[in-house]
Amino acid sequence: MSRLEGKTAVITGGNSGIGLATAKTFLNEGATRIYLTGRRKAELDEAVASLGPRAVAVPGDVTNPVDLDRLYDLVKTEVGQVNVVFANAGFATLAPLGSLTEDHVDALLNTNIKGVIWTVQKALPLMRPGGSIILSASIVASKGFGNWSIYSATKAAVRSFARTWASDLKGQNIRVNAVSPGVIETPGHDKSGATKDEVGSFFDYAAKITPLSRTGRDDEVAKVVAFLASDESSFVNGSEIFVDGGIAQI
Numbered sequence: 001m002s003r004l005e006g007k008t009a010v011i012t013g014g015n016s017g018i019g020l021a022t023a024k025t026f027l028n029e030g031a032t033r034i035y036l037t038g039r040r041k042a043e044l045d046e047a048v049a050s051l052g053p054r055a056v057a058v059p060g061d062v063t064n065p066v067d068l069d070r071l072y073d074l075v076k077t078e079v080g081q082v083n084v085v086f087a088n089a090g091f092a093t094l095a096p097l098g099s100l101t102e103d104h105v106d107a108l109l110n111t112n113i114k115g116v117i118w119t120v121q122k123a124l125p126l127m128r129p130g131g132s133i134i135l136s137a138s139i140v141a142s143k144g145f146g147n148w149s150i151y152s153a154t155k156a157a158v159r160s161f162a163r164t165w166a167s168d169l170k171g172q173n174i175r176v177n178a179v180s181p182g183v184i185e186t187p188g189h190d191k192s193g194a195t196k197d198e199v200g201s202f203f204d205y206a207a208k209i210t211p212l213s214r215t216g217r218d219d220e221v222a223k224v225v226a227f228l229a230s231d232e233s234s235f236v237n238g239s240e241i242f243v244d245g246g247i248a249q250i
C-alpha cells in the first residue's frame with residue numbers, strides 16, 4: 001500500500017521501539033521523507049542507515065527547544081512543509097508515592113508533557129491542510145497500576161491534548177489523535193528502573209490479564225499510527241485509539 005505517498009513526516013524518538021517500527025511502516029507506505037529524532041546519536045545514525053535514503057537523522061532532545069528549532073529549520077529548508085508529526089518520544093520510570101522525588105517528577109513532566117507540547121507547537125507553521133498529528137498516550141492513563149503514577153498522569157495529559165488541540169486547530173483541517181498502546185515489548189521497558197526479571201514478570205502478568213492473552217509488538221502500533229497519519233482516517237479527529245489487545249477494557 002502507498003497510503004503515505006507524497007507525505008513528509010517527523011517522528012520523535014525514532015531510534016528505538018515503536019518510533020523505529022513506525023518509521024519502517026511509513027516508508028513501506030510510501031512516505032517521501034521522514035525526519036527522526038532521538039538523543040543517542042549512534043543509535044539514531046544506525047537506525048537511519050537501516051532505513052535508507054528517505055530517512056534523515058536529526059539528533060536532539062525534545063525537552064530542548066533549540067534542538068526542536070534545528071529539526072524544523074532543516075525540514076523547512078529541505079522540503080518546506082510537514083504533513084505528519086508523530087510525537088512519540090517518551091519514557092517511563094516507576095516509583096511508589098512515598099519515594100517520588102523532584103527529579104523523577106520533573107524528568108517525566110519535561111519529556112512526556114512539555115516535549116510533546118513543543119514538538120507539536122513548533123511544527124504548526126510548517127503544517128498544511130490535510131496534516132495529521134499523532135500523540136503517544138498509553139492505556140495506563142486510565143489504569144491504577146501501582147508505581148506508575150507520574151508516568152500515567154503524563155499520558156492522561158497527552159490524551160487530553162488530542163481532544164483539546166483538535167478543537168484549537170478548528171478550521172485548519174489538521175487532525176490531532178492519540179494512540180494508546182497496551183503493553184508492547186520494546187527496549188523502553190528495560191529503561192524503567194525495573195530489573196530484567198521484573199520486566200519479564202510484568203510482561204507475563206500483562207499477557208495474563210489481556211483479553212488476547214499476549215503482549216503487543218511495535219509493528220502492531222505502527223500500523224495504527226500509519227492509519228491515523230493517512231487520509232484513510234480523514235474524519236478521525238480528537239480521538240484515542242487503543243492498541244492493547246483489550247487490556248484497557250478490563
Ligand code: NDP
Nearest residue numbers: 013015016017018038039040061062089090138184186188
Ligand atoms: P523506547 O525506549 O524503545 O523508545 C523511546 C524513544 O524515545 C527512543 O527513541 C528515545 O531515544 C526517545 N526519547 C526518550 N526521551 C527523549 C527525549 N527527551 N528527547 C528525544 N527523544 C527521546 O520505548 P517505546 O518504543 O516503548 O516508547 C515509545 C512511546 O510509546 C513512549 O512515549 C512510551 O511512553 C509509549 N508507550 C509505550 C508502551 C510500551 O509498552 N512499550 C505502552 C504505552 C505507551 P533516546 O533515548 O536516544 O533519546
